[in-house]
Amino acid sequence: MDKNFWKKVLDTIEKEKILPISKKIFVLQNLGVWSGIILSLLVGVIILSIFYSFWEGVDWDMWRYIGMWKMMVSLYHPWLFLLIIVCLLWWIFFFSRTERGYKISSKNMFLSIVLLVFFSSLLFFHFFFWGVNMYAERHFGWYSTYMHQNTQQEMYTIWQNPEKGLLIWEIVWTQEKSITLKDSTGKEWEILYDQTTTVKGKLSLTSGETIKIIGKQISDSQFQASEFRPLMGKWRWYNFQK
Amino acid sequence: MIDCHQTPDSEIVQKILSWDKEGFLCIVEHYQDVLFRYISRLADIPYEERENLLQEVFVKVYQNLNAYNEKYSFSSWIYRITHNTVIDFYRKSKQKMTLSFEEDEETVSFLNQIFDEEKLTTTLLEKKELQKLVKKILTELKEEYKTALILKFIEEKNYEEISDILRIPEGTVATYINRGKKEFKEKAEQSGIQYYLNETYG
Numbered sequence: 468m469d470k471n472f473w474k475k476v477l478d479t480i481e482k483e484k485i486l487p488i489s490k491k492i493f494v495l496q497n498l499g500v501w502s503g504i505i506l507s508l509l510v511g512v513i514i515l516s517i518f519y520s521f522w523e524g525v526d527w528d529m530w531r532y533i534g535m536w537k538m539m540v541s542l543y544h545p546w547l548f549l550l551i552i553v554c555l556l557w558w559i560f561f562f563s564r565t566e567r568g569y570k571i572s573s574k575n576m577f578l579s580i581v582l583l584v585f586f587s588s589l590l591f592f593h594f595f596f597w598g599v600n601m602y603a604e605r606h607f608g609w610y611s612t613y614m615h616q617n618t619q620q621e622m623y624t625i626w627q628n629p630e631k632g633l634l635i636w637e638i639v640w641t642q643e644k645s646i647t648l649k650d651s652t653g654k655e656w657e658i659l660y661d662q663t664t665t666v667k668g669k670l671s672l673t674s675g676e677t678i679k680i681i682g683k684q685i686s687d688s689q690f691q692a693s694e695f696r697p698l699m700g701k702w703r704w705y706n707f708q709k
Numbered sequence: 710m711i712d713c714h715q716t717p718d719s720e721i722v723q724k725i726l727s728w729d730k731e732g733f734l735c736i737v738e739h740y741q742d743v744l745f746r747y748i749s750r751l752a753d754i755p756y757e758e759r760e761n762l763l764q765e766v767f768v769k770v771y772q773n774l775n776a777y778n779e780k781y782s783f784s785s786w787i788y789r790i791t792h793n794t795v796i797d798f799y800r801k802s803k804q805k806m807t808l809s810f811e812e813d814e815e816t817v818s819f820l821n822q823i824f825d826e827e828k829l830t831t832t833l834l835e836k837k838e839l840q841k842l843v844k845k846i847l848t849e850l851k852e853e854y855k856t857a858l859i860l861k862f863i864e865e866k867n868y869e870e871i872s873d874i875l876r877i878p879e880g881t882v883a884t885y886i887n888r889g890k891k892e893f894k895e896k897a898e899q900s901g902i903q904y905y906l907n908e909t910y911g
Binding site: 469473475476485489490493566570571572 | 881
C-alpha cells in the first residue's frame with residue numbers, strides 16, 4: 468500500500484470540496500421510510516376492516532338457499548385483495564430499508580406483517596371502523612359509492628331469488644296481513660303473512676322500509692312470507708339512498 | 710492529538726464530524742491495508758484500479774459519516790461500504806467477479822487450513838498448483854457464496870458481522886456458507902483435489 472495514500476484521499480476530498488452529508492438528510496430519509504411503513508400498515512388495516520364488514524354483513528344461514536360457493540364468491544373483491552397484497556409488499560419494501568430491517572428473514576418478515584395487519588385490523592374493526600366508515604361515507608363520494616355498490620350487489624346475489632324463496636327491497640304499501648313490495652328489479656309483489664310469520668331483528672312493516680323476506684313464491688306476483696328481516700341487519704352503518 | 714490505536718472508532722467519527730481531519734486520517738490509516746486486501750480478494754484488477762476503489766471507499770465514508778450509527782460496529786459499516794463499492798464497480802464494468810489470492814498472511818493461513826498437512830506430501834510447486842485450483846474453484850462459486858466464504862474464512866468475520874456487511878439475515882449467512890462449502894466440495898471432487906483437503910472443507 469502506498470505510504471502517501473492518505474494524502475491522495477485528503478487531496479481528493481479537498482479538491483472536489485466534498486463535505487459530509489448533513490445528518491438532517493439521513494433523519495429525513497429515515498422518517499420517509501417509517502412513514503411508508505406506517506402508511507402501508509394503516510391502509511392495509513382499513514382495507515381488511517372493509518373486508519370484515521362485508522363478511523360480517525353476509526347472512527351465512529342463507530347458504531342452504533343459494534349454496535356456500537355462491538356466498539363465498541359474493542365476498543370476492545379482487546381490488547381489495549390486490550390492494551392488501553400491494554400494502555404487504557409496500558410494507559416489506561420499506562421495512563427492509565430500515566436500519567436493522569435486513570436482520571429479519573423474508574419469511575419471518577412476511578409472517579409478522581400478516582399477523583400484525585390481521586390483529587391490528589381486528590382491533591380497528593371493533594373499536595374504530597364504524598366511526599371512520601360513517602365519516603368516510605359522508606365526506607368521500609367514491610367510498611360511499613363503492614361500499615353501496617358492493618354491499619347491494621352481495622345482497623342482490625343472495626336475496627333477489629323469489630323462485631328460491633328469497634326477496635328483497637322496499638315496502639311500498641301495507642295492508643292487514645299483506646304488504647306490497649317493490650323488489651330490487653322494480654317489480655311489485657304482494658307479500659302475504661300470518662301469525663306464523665316471524666320477524667328477525669328490529670323491524671317495523673311500514674311503507675318506505677327496506678326488508679329481506681324468506682318464504683315461498685305462490686304465483687307470478689304473490690309471495691307467502693315465513694320470515695322478515697331488516698335490510699340493514701349487520702350493515703348497521705348503511706344508509707340506503709332510495 | 711488522537712491516539713488512533715486507543716481511541717474507539719465512534720469517538721474518532723465524532724471528531725471528524727467536528728472538522729478534525731486528524732480523526733479521518735486515523736480511520737484511513739487504521740483501515741487502508743485491511744480494506745485494500747479485501748478489495749484485492751474480491752477483484753482481480755490492476756493495482757491502480759484497486760487503489761482507486763479504495764480511495765472511492767474513503768470518500769464515501771467521509772461523505773456518509775452522519776449516517777453511521779454508533780450503536781453498531783464501525784468496522785462492519787466500513788466493510789459494507791467497501792463491499793458495495795466493489796459490487797458497483799463490477800456492475801458498471803459489466804464484469805464477472807474474479808477473485809485474486811495474494812500471498813498475504815490471511816490468505817496463506819486460509820489455504821494452509823484448507824489442505825490436510827498429513828496428506829500433503831507434495832512439493833512447493835505442486836502446492837502452488839493446488840492453491841491455484843482452490844482459487845479457481847472459489848471464483849466459480851456463486852457470488853453470494855464466495856463473498857460469504859471469503860468474509861468467514863479469510864476475513865475471519867463472525868455471522869453477525871457478515872450479516873451487517875452483506876445486509877442479509879444471519880440465517881441466510883449460514884445458508885450461504887453451508888451451500889458455498891457444499892458447492893466447493895463438489896467442484897473440488899470434479900477437479901480431483903478433494904483428497905488433499907482438510908475434512909472441514911472437503
